[in-house]
Amino acid sequence: QGQLVESGGGLVQAGGSLRLSCVASARxxxxxxxxxxxxxxxxxxxxxxxINSKGSITIYANSVKGRFTISRDNAKNTVYLTMNALKPDDxxxxxxxxxxxxxxxxxxxEYDHWGQGTQATVSS
Numbered sequence: 001q002g003q004l005v006e007s008g009g010g011l012v013q014a015g016g017s018l019r020l021s022c023v024a025s026a027r028x029x030x031x032x033x034x035x036x037x038x039x040x041x042x043x044x045x046x047x048x049x050x051i052n053s054k055g056s057i058t059i060y061a062n063s064v065k066g067r068f069t070i071s072r073d074n075a076k077n078t079v080y081l082t083m084n085a086l087k088p089d090d091x092x093x094x095x096x097x098x099x100x101x102x103x104x105x106x107x108x109x110e111y112d113h114w115g116q117g118t119q120a121t122v123s124s
Contacts, residue, residue: 002026004096009118012086018120020081022096030054030074033102035111036081038092038120048094049081050105059105064090086122093117 002025035050049070097111
């Protein structure tokens, strides 16, 4: 599956935007479903968004629906998470991950390969 490398995190004020990227080194990137998860301070890792291998199906956590958009460019081996209207509660390390199947994409255990994460901090 190769490596997953996230980038694009940073410090932003509430109401601002960030776009996270996750580049995969695998030659078969287009075969994999992709997810974004996050882990805030003192919290468990939680589902944020997922996209199927073709990019035709996306799902979101209720907490980010309408504010975040997941997308992918298979030609660039990259999945994106565009985050708008950010809130302090969105502060977390954001991880991308691959899943062979798109059956229960909200569940951590469906994902078998993870990146190292990128920190996003939203100030009030």
